[in-house]
Amino acid sequence: MTAESTKPLLKLKVQVLVGDAIAIGPGKADLLAAIGSTGSIAAAGRALGLSYRRTRDMIDTLNTCWREPLVCTTKGGKTGGGAMLTPVGQEVLQRYRALDAALQATAQEHGAALLALAEPTTP
């Protein structure tokens, strides 16, 4: 193994659980962001390598775990229909990203001494 491949890394994951459901986590946050940027559920799922079934299941969860649905769809019109984030969907994504950024900053600050114990000693 090269020095690069064995460099220790901190991996951090935060989820919101509602009962047994994952209301949001890294995968659903990425899906929300992709819907926001593509304007399409199918395109967002493809961009993330998800099956259409899996994408729909994730959106069902996103639309039932929060006070209001996070994703809405439009049919017809000039653009032939599409999908977008609701205002609550935008807020959930923004607050999840802010939480994740705060956690990453804490991990940087408080994890350095732990990582140092796994650093290969220089020969």
Place this chain on the structure above:
Amino acid sequence: MTAESTKPLLKLKVQVLVGDAIAIGPGKADLLAAIGSTGSIAAAGRALGLSYRRTRDMIDTLNTCWREPLVCTTKGGKTGGGAMLTPVGQEVLQRYRALDAALQATAQEHGAALLALAEPTTP
């Protein structure tokens, strides 16, 4: 579902990765703590509901990912042998717990507004 079961919760996980191996995470931290308290690899594994094979595999990882092994065993003697944490093992456990506590505090502080969006509205 009762209000209790749907109360939203933040779930947080932090791991140290070295190459493909998980050098420490919640499960290995619990195993280190159990070895420290029981003085026995077998008893620690049983206390956590792990198979002996799984316990040994986790200890192999704990003993190869860090600068020094984290767990050492003694054979014979008055107590009939046992296991204990090395000084580096104690330090890794303490620093992992401190990192996790710092992350939990950050999550409390920065996650409240996100959780509120998943709180059931009072009727």
